[in-house]
Amino acid sequence: MEHKKTYYFAPMEGITTWNYRLAHAKVYGPLSKYFIPFLEPHEKRDFKTRELKEILPEHNEGIYAVPQILTNRADGFLRLARALKSFGYEEINLNLGCPSRTVAAKGKGSGFLEKPGELDHFLEEIFAGTDLKISIKTRIGKDRPEEFERLLEIYNKYPLEELIVHPRLQTDHYKGEPRRQVYQEARAKSQNPLCYNGDLFTRQHIKAFFEQFPKEDCLMIGRGLLMDPGLLCEDNSREKFREFHECLLAAYVEQDLGDTNVLFKMKELWAYQIHQFPGREKDAKKLRKVQRLSEYMQVVEELLSSDGSA
Numbered sequence: 001m002e003h004k005k006t007y008y009f010a011p012m013e014g015i016t017t018w019n020y021r022l023a024h025a026k027v028y029g030p031l032s033k034y035f036i037p038f039l040e041p042h043e044k045r046d047f048k049t050r051e052l053k054e055i056l057p058e059h060n061e062g063i064y065a066v067p068q069i070l071t072n073r074a075d076g077f078l079r080l081a082r083a084l085k086s087f088g089y090e091e092i093n094l095n096l097g098c099p100s101r102t103v104a105a106k107g108k109g110s111g112f113l114e115k116p117g118e119l120d121h122f123l124e125e126i127f128a129g130t131d132l133k134i135s136i137k138t139r140i141g142k143d144r145p146e147e148f149e150r151l152l153e154i155y156n157k158y159p160l161e162e163l164i165v166h167p168r169l170q171t172d173h174y175k176g177e178p179r180r181q182v183y184q185e186a187r188a189k190s191q192n193p194l195c196y197n198g199d200l201f202t203r204q205h206i207k208a209f210f211e212q213f214p215k216e217d218c219l220m221i222g223r224g225l226l227m228d229p230g231l232l233c234e235d236n237s238r239e240k241f242r243e244f245h246e247c248l249l250a251a252y253v254e255q256d257l258g259d260t261n262v263l264f265k266m267k268e269l270w271a272y273q274i275h276q277f278p279g280r281e282k283d284a285k286k287l288r289k290v291q292r293l294s295e296y297m298q299v300v301e302e303l304l305s306s307d308g309s310a
């Protein structure tokens with residue numbers, strides 16, 4: 001029997017902003033969940049202005065949004081969890097995946113995986129301290145894939161909403177292939193629901209994944225959706241992409257960020273989106289150089305009206 005598949009939009013700091021999430025949901029229909037890029041606890045206030053904009057319920061209307069927390073301090077996590085609950089959130093995600101060296105060096109993100117005893121204690125405290133649903137997004141270890149066995153035993157002690165696994169080590173960053181045999185280990189041993197994340201960039205990749213793991217039913221996708229926001233949508237025409245682009249650009253312009261900031265945001269996206277336009281890499285270069293919104297629109301129009309497969 002064909003299993004029903006569930007898809008989540010991965011959190012991507014600076015890119016999957018509330019404007020992006022809403023534009024995606026509006027044009028391509030909402031995915032099951034949209035993860036909000038990480039929030040960190042602060043000493044003096046719960047949220048910075050930029051963070052507040054991300055989590056406001058009116059900025060996440062019509063989608064199931066899951067805020068993510070990056071910390072190794074249970075008190076900070078719980079404080080932030082309470083604040084998020086007061087905004088109506090029922091579920092939060094813990095970031096145990098961020099590979100950034102500065103983050104990991106502070107024992108946060110995938111750096112926390114190096115200290116399983118402390119992690120266990122942290123989880124004990126947060127599960128005792130909140131009734132919110134908690135999911136975890138994790139890498140498989142810091143330096144060695146063998147670390148995952150112990151981590152999995154720890155995760156198994158807690159009633160996670162789900163365990164999202166990006167089967168790379170902190171030291172892998174984004175290099176090499178995801179270690180899918182380690183994911184299989186999680187499949188065999190996890191007591192918690194699982195979701196796979198990593199390097200599914202095209203429909204072919206997704207198809208091949210399900211051929212390899214027919215029983216998997218939940219995928220989180222990040223860069224693949226940045227490259228092709230219609231990746232999971234039946235109608236993935238050039239027109240749809242045009243609509244998405246217009247919707248997102250209008251949303252950023254409406255934010256009054258100033259043209260430079262709007263252009264920065266849009267240019268960052270094109271590093272991914274250009275993959276939909278094989279042979280047009282030159283336009284990506286042009287886009288990187290434009291200084292004005294009018295020039296930007298012109299180059300984008302050339303791209304959108306060019307031939308080639310969408």
Ligand SMILES: Cc1cc2nc3c(=O)[nH]c(=O)nc-3n(C[C@H](O)[C@H](O)[C@H](O)COP(=O)(O)O)c2cc1C
Binds near residue numbers: 010068166
């Ligand atoms: C620019 C960028 C920003 C990211 N920001 C976050 C983040 O805030 N929180 C997080 O858990 N993962 C973050 N990630 C990791 C992604 O959520 C995802 O796990 C990773 O890209 C692998 O999935 P993919 O191969 O489908 O892209 C980020 C990745 C990228 C490329």
